[in-house]
Amino acid sequence: MEKLKVGVINLGCDKNRIDSEIIISSLSERYNMTNDPKLADIILVNTCGFIESSKQESIDTILEMSKYKEKYKCEVLIATGCLTQRYGNELLELMPELDIMLGVNDYNKLLSSIEEVLLKKIKVQYCSYSDENINEGKRVLTTGTYSAYIRISEGCDNACTYCAIPNIRGKYRSRKIENIVQEAKELSEHGCKEIILVAQDTTRYGIDLYGKKNLHTLINKISKISGIEWIRVLYCYAEEITDEIINEISINDKVCKYVDIPIQHISDDILRSMKRKGRKNIITENINKMRKNIKDLILRTTLIVGFPGETQENFEELKQFIKETKFDKLGVFKYSMEDGTEAAEMKDQISEEIKVQREEELMMLQQNISKEINSKKVGKVYRVLVEGFNGKTYYGRNYEMAPEVDGTVFFESDKVHNKGEFIKLKVTKALEYDLIGVVYYESCE
Structure with missing residues (x-):
């Protein structure tokens, strides 16, 4: 029998991302994972509930994913994370589309909850509060292995x-x-x-x-x-x-x-x-x-x-x-x-x-x-971590740039550079937040 497919959508901060990576690792032991919600039998939204805009994004995403229950394969819709932890029963009442709702301390109940919903066709909710539990365990990285x-x-x-x-x-x-x-x-x-x-x-x-x-x-x-x-x-x-x-x-x-x-x-x-x-x-x-x-x-x-x-x-x-x-x-x-x-x-x-x-x-x-x-950085040489190629230029980060929140360094090269490779670049142009450079040394290992 073919394994069911699960799609996981992560919202919010990098700490939420870590929880999602632990969740994906746990789910992948029993199910196949997919990035396409149209192919997913089970869809999980790991929500953020920090400020109003992030709460609204989480709610909108859950509602959007609920449509896949009507139009495509999805049998089980799950919400986890800060929004569910914060609002519990209130959220479940407002969103009857949800089949499972877990708080931030209940990811160990995820697999058993899915089985219960699939077998008994009932809704499952756990939103326990803890001052002791810390989510730890194997992860499947969503940031690239580097x-x-x-x-x-x-x-x-x-x-x-x-x-x-x-x-x-x-x-x-x-x-x-x-x-x-x-x-x-x-x-x-x-x-x-x-x-x-x-x-x-x-x-x-x-x-x-x-x-x-x-x-x-x-x-x-x-x-x-x-x-x-x-x-x-x-x-x-x-x-x-x-x-x-x-x-x-x-x-x-x-x-x-x-x-x-x-x-x-x-x-x-x-x-x-x-x-x-x-x-x-x-x-x-x-x-x-x-x-x-x-x-x-x-x-x-x-x-x-x-x-x-x-x-x-x-x-x-x-x-x-x-x-x-x-x-x-x-x-x-x-x-x-x-x-x-x-x-x-x-x-x-x-x-x-x-x-x-x-x-x-x-x-x-x-x-x-x-x-x-x-x-003031024009002419300076930086060690850059290559993160990808957009079809025309490569891009990456130097030590001054944290992922997703800071700028990017763009460069062209005749050679092929892999994600996670370190190279040296000389800055040739500075924008408000980004830098443009040329390869200074092809390798700096």
Whole structure:
């Protein structure tokens, strides 16, 4: 008897992607996988429920996939992830098209749930909450074998007033160093060259398990693995950066001199209202310390505009800070009023019109900063990780670029270059976010 086919659609952040990769690995032991929903007997949507736009995308995707039950082969429609964890019964009532709904701590029930639905023709739902469970296990990479994310912890203790993550993912809990290193070794054995460490807050890694921040130790151990050439660290809280972390990034040749510090705002009034631990003086001090001690450092941040009570004065302070600090990479989000968060109950909510205006102002400001920074790279030589060919030019990333959120390096070559290959490129032209170059050395292994 031919195996049933399963299609998996991942939405949301890179931590969700890791969950999807674990899910795919589990499903592939029993079913055949397909990227075409028209051919799928079972369709699974791993949802995001972080902000309003991502919730709407998740709902729209589920509704779109439900049509495949009517028109094509699909017998079982499954929703998993943050949206299902957050809304549970409410979502199942609103979307009777769903056959199975699992929360973020219930992926171990996936195979048995599918069998139950197929045999008994009933609906199945599990949305348990956990402050202990961490999804670990074999993965099927969806990023290409040369690059992979590794989740080093789950959950969050920061309780920011705008964020629903602690209610969805639970308290902060670190994975054991030996488990993470073993996962990195296995990925390396399958051709992975770039490891990207992620968590809600990577800088606090180990504090629950080892009684101290231990990110620098973890980075050092991963760097000893043969085959791993780039280690990238995302989502560091600026106020939590330690001298040990700065030193490890500085001296370790395998660590990309790239740090993502999502500061969200710089006005102490807004940071206080957000219940962020950092304040302007600490954030500024640590940024200066990192730039002083890490040569050729690239700093990325994300900001929220239109938070309740954000005055024009607060916004102007943020703009001035961006002008002075000149982040290499910067993203902006409009504040989203989320159910069950403190900020949703606050007075002085900002109109959508003002949010859009402030977002556009910051992005235009950053575009000019980025173009200025990039223009200074013309003539420089970079090591580039090749990611593909679009029919005319090759494209890839240098150490300054994290996947999907930053720019791209484009180049032409008479030779064939494979995905995951490292080459050296000389920059010939700089755009606002992307770079164009020519091959400097055909190989730099």
